[in-house]
Amino acid sequence: xxxxxxxPPGAGKGTQALRLANQYGIAHISTGDMxxxxxxxxxxxxxxxxxxxxxxxxxxxxxxxxxxxxERIKRPDCEKGFILDGFPRTVPQAEVLDKMLExxxxxxxxVFLFEVDDEALVERKAGRLFAPQSKRVYHKTYxxxxxxxxxxxxxxxxxxxxxxxxxxxxxxxxxxQKQTAPVIAxxxxxxxxxxxxxxxxxxxxFTSLCEEIDK
Ligand code: AP5
Ligand code: MG
Numbered sequence: 001x002x003x004x005x006x007x008p009p010g011a012g013k014g015t016q017a018l019r020l021a022n023q024y025g026i027a028h029i030s031t032g033d034m035x036x037x038x039x040x041x042x043x044x045x046x047x048x049x050x051x052x053x054x055x056x057x058x059x060x061x062x063x064x065x066x067x068x069x070x071e072r073i074k075r076p077d078c079e080k081g082f083i084l085d086g087f088p089r090t091v092p093q094a095e096v097l098d099k100m101l102e103x104x105x106x107x108x109x110x111v112f113l114f115e116v117d118d119e120a121l122v123e124r125k126a127g128r129l130f131a132p133q134s135k136r137v138y139h140k141t142y143x144x145x146x147x148x149x150x151x152x153x154x155x156x157x158x159x160x161x162x163x164x165x166x167x168x169x170x171x172x173x174x175x176x177q178k179q180t181a182p183v184i185a186x187x188x189x190x191x192x193x194x195x196x197x198x199x200x201x202x203x204x205x206f207t208s209l210c211e212e213i214d215k
Pocket of ligand 1: 011013014015016032035053057058059061085087093127140142163172198200201202205
């Protein structure tokens with residue numbers, strides 16, 4: 001099973017991808033998490049550039065992103081299927097993905113689009129807490145950790161992502177409109193999008209995703 005999760009920053013893609021990966025036993029591929037790992041202790045020019053681009057809230061160049069995903073989906077844990085969370089984010093990325101899947105004769109089962117109001121996105125991002133090692137995502141109000149500031153799974157300290165600061169959030173929303181909204185049109189043309197109300201609670205959104213998949 002191959003699933004794509006598309007939606008604006010803070011829509012809940014990462015939160016649901018983790019649950020879906022557990023539910024269906026498939027790999028979770030988050031390009032954002034991969035880039036955060038690459039830029040954690042930036043040494044090379046490329047790592048430093050990735051860090052700067054992410055902090056600003058811009059997109060990493062397509063060639064770098066596509067190369068990373070191409071390698072990742074060849075790994076054995078992707079054989080049973082995978083969830084792409086945050087990829088594709090540009091039309092060229094979507095076109096290359098179609099070719100990659102065609103070459104290995106694997107169909108794209110679902111493209112889920114998370115629809116969430118801007119006001120809710122800002123609130124979700126402002127309260128998000130992130131565990132850099134386990135990659136778990138919390139929220140101060142909507143999904144607090146059991147012990148304040150610590151990851152439930154690893155006990156590591158939770159941090160605020162640089163790109164969750166208000167200026168970066170505003171910028172990321174405009175980047176989404178300019179560069180990622182055309183990806184929605186790309187999949188719409190071939191009627192491959194399933195729109196999802198992302199305004200419900202985490203459990204409600206998860207239930208509607210599973211209902212759609214289990215149909
Ligand atoms: P990435 O990490 O992918 O960021 P994003 O897609 O913009 O989305 P976020 O991770 O910000 O939000 P999310 O939808 O996962 O929401 P979450 O579940 O955390 O990308 C970061 C950067 O990497 C990009 O800016 C770019 O530089 C680079 N990059 C990545 N992929 C790239 C690509 N393909 N091409 C080029 N560059 C790329 O939830 C948000 C918060 O809300 C959490 O606190 C959560 O607890 C809470 N929450 C979730 N669901 C609900 C709910 N239903 N109700 C209430 N609260 C909720
Ligand atoms: Mg995410």
